[in-house]
Amino acid sequence: MIIGLYLILTALIATALLSNRNKKVNYLMVTLFVAVQWIFTVFQFYYVNQSQLEYFTADAIGLLLLTVLSLLNTTSAYYSFIYLEKRGDTAKQRSSYFAAYVVLIASITCAYLADHVAIAWIFVELTTLSSSVLIYHRRTERTLEATWKYIFICSISVALIFMGILLLGLAVQQAKIGDLYYSNMMKNAVKLDKFWLKSAFLFIFTGYTVKAGLVPMYTAGIDAKDKAPSPAAAIFSSALMNVGFIGIFRMYAVVSKTNIVGWANTVMIISAISSIFIAAAYMIRVKSYKRMFAYSSIEHMGIVMLGLSMTGIGYFGAILHVILHSFTKAALFYQFGSVFRILKSKFIKETGGYFEKNISGALVLLLGFFMITAVPPSGMFVSEFMIFSSLFAKGYLWIIVLVGILLTVILWSFGENIFKLLFQKTGGEKEIKEPVEKISPMEAAPQFLLLFLVIYLGFFPPAAMVNLINAAIKLIH
Amino acid sequence: MINILLIIFIMTLFVCATAIRLRTFIKVIALQGVLLFGVFFIRLNEINTVNLILLLLETIIFKSIVIPYFLDYLIKKNKISRETEPYVSNFTSLFIVTGVILTSFYLASTLRGGFFENIYFVVAISTLFTGFYLIISRRKIITHVMSFIILENGVVVFSLAVGNEMPMLVNLGVLLDIFVTVFVLGIFANKIGDVFKEAEVHQLNRLRD
Numbered sequence: 001m002i003i004g005l006y007l008i009l010t011a012l013i014a015t016a017l018l019s020n021r022n023k024k025v026n027y028l029m030v031t032l033f034v035a036v037q038w039i040f041t042v043f044q045f046y047y048v049n050q051s052q053l054e055y056f057t058a059d060a061i062g063l064l065l066l067t068v069l070s071l072l073n074t075t076s077a078y079y080s081f082i083y084l085e086k087r088g089d090t091a092k093q094r095s096s097y098f099a100a101y102v103v104l105i106a107s108i109t110c111a112y113l114a115d116h117v118a119i120a121w122i123f124v125e126l127t128t129l130s131s132s133v134l135i136y137h138r139r140t141e142r143t144l145e146a147t148w149k150y151i152f153i154c155s156i157s158v159a160l161i162f163m164g165i166l167l168l169g170l171a172v173q174q175a176k177i178g179d180l181y182y183s184n185m186m187k188n189a190v191k192l193d194k195f196w197l198k199s200a201f202l203f204i205f206t207g208y209t210v211k212a213g214l215v216p217m218y219t220a221g222i223d224a225k226d227k228a229p230s231p232a233a234a235i236f237s238s239a240l241m242n243v244g245f246i247g248i249f250r251m252y253a254v255v256s257k258t259n260i261v262g263w264a265n266t267v268m269i270i271s272a273i274s275s276i277f278i279a280a281a282y283m284i285r286v287k288s289y290k291r292m293f294a295y296s297s298i299e300h301m302g303i304v305m306l307g308l309s310m311t312g313i314g315y316f317g318a319i320l321h322v323i324l325h326s327f328t329k330a331a332l333f334y335q336f337g338s339v340f341r342i343l344k345s346k347f348i349k350e351t352g353g354y355f356e357k358n359i360s361g362a363l364v365l366l367l368g369f370f371m372i373t374a375v376p377p378s379g380m381f382v383s384e385f386m387i388f389s390s391l392f393a394k395g396y397l398w399i400i401v402l403v404g405i406l407l408t409v410i411l412w413s414f415g416e417n418i419f420k421l422l423f424q425k426t427g428g429e430k431e432i433k434e435p436v437e438k439i440s441p442m443e444a445a446p447q448f449l450l451l452f453l454v455i456y457l458g459f460f461p462p463a464a465m466v467n468l469i470n471a472a473i474k475l476i477h
Numbered sequence: 478m479i480n481i482l483l484i485i486f487i488m489t490l491f492v493c494a495t496a497i498r499l500r501t502f503i504k505v506i507a508l509q510g511v512l513l514f515g516v517f518f519i520r521l522n523e524i525n526t527v528n529l530i531l532l533l534l535e536t537i538i539f540k541s542i543v544i545p546y547f548l549d550y551l552i553k554k555n556k557i558s559r560e561t562e563p564y565v566s567n568f569t570s571l572f573i574v575t576g577v578i579l580t581s582f583y584l585a586s587t588l589r590g591g592f593f594e595n596i597y598f599v600v601a602i603s604t605l606f607t608g609f610y611l612i613i614s615r616r617k618i619i620t621h622v623m624s625f626i627i628l629e630n631g632v633v634v635f636s637l638a639v640g641n642e643m644p645m646l647v648n649l650g651v652l653l654d655i656f657v658t659v660f661v662l663g664i665f666a667n668k669i670g671d672v673f674k675e676a677e678v679h680q681l682n683r684l685r686d
Binding site: 118122125141142144145146148151152155156158159162163165166167169170173180195223226227 | 587588601605609612618621625628629631632635636638639642643645646649650653657660661664668669672681683684
């Protein structure tokens, strides 16, 4: 019932945002929403593994990602205030931005917690609709192009997921085991017909790769993250990618109880390695920072899939990696909002010398670079180490070598671009006519906090988080 | 009877593969709507009135009248030239679509399970992948939208396979179909068509690396 209350409150807040365009009211409503989201998250910890409104259950993986989402929601709301303030958008644009934002966060929340395949799928479709409003925020031709591509490819993916659900429905119907609840299917997975289950896994996996940012359907997400305002792009490449992850995770949890798990692992390994390869190939020739960050997300999701397709410590590493990647990538996108305000460009060849213009922001970028490329003391080093050791334990030496080479390429090109932005001036920079904007160091504080969390959670994981991750792993076994 | 309808449905895919004019595409979409209604009507015999009205609305009204009419209006409004402009020759297309259909028949023949599920599986999979192929191989954005509608028809056909026991899934599929199609077409009508006059894919390739 608390989830019903949450949905009603969210709907009310979104309506209020759309109907009242007063700035103060808008800000008040968004602040209220952040509070509601936190209260809801805390309450979910009291309802662990209990069915709510029949279709929702807060299990361990849902709770973990929900907490990450609520934290990022707070920071994204804060940076959205700054973004809209500095751009001087009209009241109409502001209210539609915030309304879409609130709907996006709420539908991500419900997609995390949904226990029924079809309900999760409906909320995934809702995330597509609300995020397309955010992508189109600047109302230019290029944002229109990105929005169109995003909607079109997501519509195809939604059709694919639905096809998968139908195949699952057929399998469940033939086995006579009730309805399409994840928990129900996990319990009775052995009874499901192998062929239908296999094809359902393929369709659902392919469909969710749009959100998760994996080969084959990663393309739409890149344009979306490139064109959306940076606070929204931060959500796209963290919490929204986790929607895809959780969709694949739950489906994998069903499949892992049957004897086709080896086949599913092969599918995931192929997708993972080609994702990392695509990311490496594009990061060499990428032209803008936002697209570079987007490709880096694809690389990390590839690593996560590698971990998920292994056993034991690989699962732990995969889930930890998802959490840490969300924090790091969000911090980088937030900081990029400041970079754009100062240097007025997002293209690599037009920017440079950021260190002298904004020291606190440059430090975030520098630290964020070390975090995202998993250089110690980054917590992602720990999770990647776990994933690689599980690969080693299973004897996949060739994958370690191949991925190692690709990660080196990524490290090199990421570093080259970031250091160019921070220290180098090559003469091709964009002329900045008006005086450079001074950005208060306090504005970077939340980003430092997120990056600090990445170190802390990686090296000193709190017992509560470890327990939750272990409980999530139990879902797979 | 269902088999005849479904076989005609598969035959429409060949027409799509070789269609030269956009108008042919529109006619095929309208025909598929009628065929879907026939299949729905025979297959879901124990259906309650509300569902029947929904399905009638979806197939006859929406798929065979509203969408074709609207597509026609879009073509006239945006002055889109009437060729489909494929990247590959019609012979190759026909060859590939035949391959897709044969593969799905082969896949289905390896299956155990009831005959009904299998024939729906064949039709659904071949329509789905033909839709994919048409999206990839055509140049105009409006053809992409049309191919997407065909792809969705494939999914709707398959929802019949589970329809008798899980009517909720059928309804969900129908609602998805209406919603997404209206959304995609609406954006096309309001934005893409106005901003990009020619509405060809090569105008939408500025975002790339």
